[in-house]
Amino acid sequence: MDATYAQEGHRRPLLAAGGIVKRFGGTLALDRADLACFPREIHALHGANGAGKSTMVKILSGIFAPDTGTITLRGQPVSFANPREAASHGIGTVFQELSLFAHMTVAENVMIGREPTGLLGRIASGKLRRDVQILLERLKITHLDPDAMVADLSLADRQLVEIAKALAGDPGVLILDEGTSALAPREVDRLFAILRHLRLEGRAVIFISHRMAEARELVDRVTIFRNGQSVVTAPMQDLDDEAIVEHMLGRRVEQSFERKAGVPPSVTPLLRARGLTVADRIKDLDLTLEAGEVVGLGGREGQGQGDLLLALFGAYRRLGGRIECRGQPIRTGTPWRGKAAGIALIPEDRKVQGLLQPMGILPNLTLATLPRFARHGLINRGQEDALAGNLQDRLAIKAASLRLPVRSLSGGNQQKVVLAKWLATGADIFLFYDPTRGIDVGTKQSFYRLIEELAATGKAVLLYSTETAELVGLCHRVLVMNDGRITAELKGDGLSEAAIIQAGASAGVASPERALH
The missing domain is CATH 3.40.50.300 (P-loop containing nucleotide triphosphate hydrolases)
Structure with a gap:
């Protein structure tokens, strides 16, 4: 010291x-x-x-x-x-992995442990709601309904609830562990204004973010x-x-990307979607993915990119249009059908959607391939251990033992476990939702290499990223989405960060300076 x-x-x-x-x-x-x-x-x-x-x-x-x-x-x-x-x-803390109760309301989560009480010590629900409404208005998070169920919120809104919960205790020290990782640019600006106000009041803030531009600004x-x-x-x-x-x-770490040459179209692409429609989320969308191709999804957050990935994976039961893999139509409606068709999804929220947190690292690694080792309800532990060990070595998963709980791993190593689980299936089509969110520069490099290796071995990759530099550096072409539709396709000399931002701005976007971060 x-x-x-x-x-x-x-x-x-x-x-x-x-x-x-x-x-x-x-x-x-x-x-x-x-x-x-x-x-x-x-x-x-x-x-x-x-x-x-x-x-x-x-x-x-x-x-x-x-x-x-x-x-x-x-x-x-x-x-x-x-x-x-x-x-x-x-001391108020916003943890990297959110700690909300999904089947409670926003107000109940924000005030948990400090609920106002009335007669006979019962929770004064009306006052609780009013107090949270006042707090949300002070934080300018006015779009959140205190009565909304957390389970129904987006990841970004859940992160805002976590921040409000930490600030409800009026902390002298606020700790944010990747507290901006799921926030849109406008929400980040709002949070930064709050943090600067806390600084003026004489408080201290410990800020963790892998987005260096954010730290440098703040x-x-x-x-x-x-x-x-x-x-x-x-x-x-x-x-x-x-x-x-x-x-x-x-x-030293080299972070430069090489411009990718286009992949010529084929008669039978690895994946083709025609007229894909999901309620009011995806609207009559056409898409093709060629073997060996990395295709990016750009545009402002919340324009249907995540719904598109979920739809292709089979997460929506009511789905209009047609999806083909290798020229053959596939049935949709459950993720198991997507998996059977050779489709893998690295989802938005690794903690909730990608991992079984109470279980060990090893069963999380082998979960998607468990039928290989199971006979008559018994698991061949030797085969399972061998596969898990190989996956740990291949992705350099840093863990003292694969028997440790997966929640004991850092965020980057948890993300590696999610990817390793799907690599083991031999899938041909990989859908990535912002895979490097909240992970460090060195681990990002390993993910970039893995994505490039997938393409080099004839796999197809559909990648959504909030970092436009990743889209430009990794992708052969980028599809920009607005309001559930693909509104622009960028490739070759027309593919740049500025072009992605400009195409996304057709429906209104935050400042280019922020979006470039």
Whole structure:
């Protein structure tokens, strides 16, 4: 901690962690790590997936206790037995993996644990709703209905509910672990205005985001973790993006893409959709995917990209139009039919849609191929172990043991498990929904290589990404969607970030400067 204090003179941190060590079995998650955030400061915490960021957040939030090390709040030593105790000390946290109750309302989730009570100690539901309505209006999240069920909300709106829940406790320290990862540009701007206001009030914010442009726009100082250690703390303006990445990974990373040559159309594409229609979400849409082709989906968020991927995978029972794989019509209506046709989906929300969180890493890896190992209700554990080990090696999944719960993995490694599960099926068509959301630069590179390898081996990839640079760098062509329709096709010299943004702006879009981030 000495170096941190030296940089700040005699100012006292609002929240500080010094010499934190945390082990999980044989895995050393934090190795004498330090972090200090001062009043009136927004402090970024950077690091590759698995570097220890989320473990530090969970220690500061009372989920884990450190093995050794100290935590001070306003200069006084503290320890938290649970998250409620941390919250009572004024620490509010928005976790990377959301912790909402799907079958409760927005208001009930926001005020959980601090519900107003009336006679006989019963929850005063009317006051609860009014308090949440006032909070949402103060945060300018006016489109959310306090009575709406969380299960019916989009991922972006669920993230806003999580943020409102953290702010309902009026925290002195707010921690956001990838709190912007599912938000649209306009919502990010709104959140940044809130964070700047908290800074003016003398509070502290610890901000974790893999979108470096966001951190550079917002934060005052940055601490970088690598392999469980804090390797650098410095003013944000003193480190450019290249230096941050080098500190994160301990090496240089080349991020340049090569322009992709087009894949010529064939008589029988790998996938063809004609007149695809889903209620008012997808409207008479035509699409082809060739073997060896990576096709991007662009446009503003919420224009039907996710519904298109779900429709192709078979998630909608009522589906108009026709889908063909290898020239043969396929039945739709259940994901099992999509899987049987050789279609794989890496979904929007890996925690809810892609993984079984209470189970171990190994069964999550083999779930989609379990019939291979099952005979008369018995599983051949040797074959299952061999496949899981091969998948771990192929995707470099960082885990001390495949018997650990999948929820113990970092976000990037969880995403690798989702992809590995589908690679094992031998699928020919891969549907990706924003696969690099919330993962670090190094892990992104591994995903880019895997997508390129899939195309090189004759697979077809349909990729939606909120990062336009990924679409330009990875895709042979990009289809821009507006209001459930494909309104532009960009390829060759006509494919650029500016062209994607301009095509998406035909129905109105946030500022190009923000969208480029």
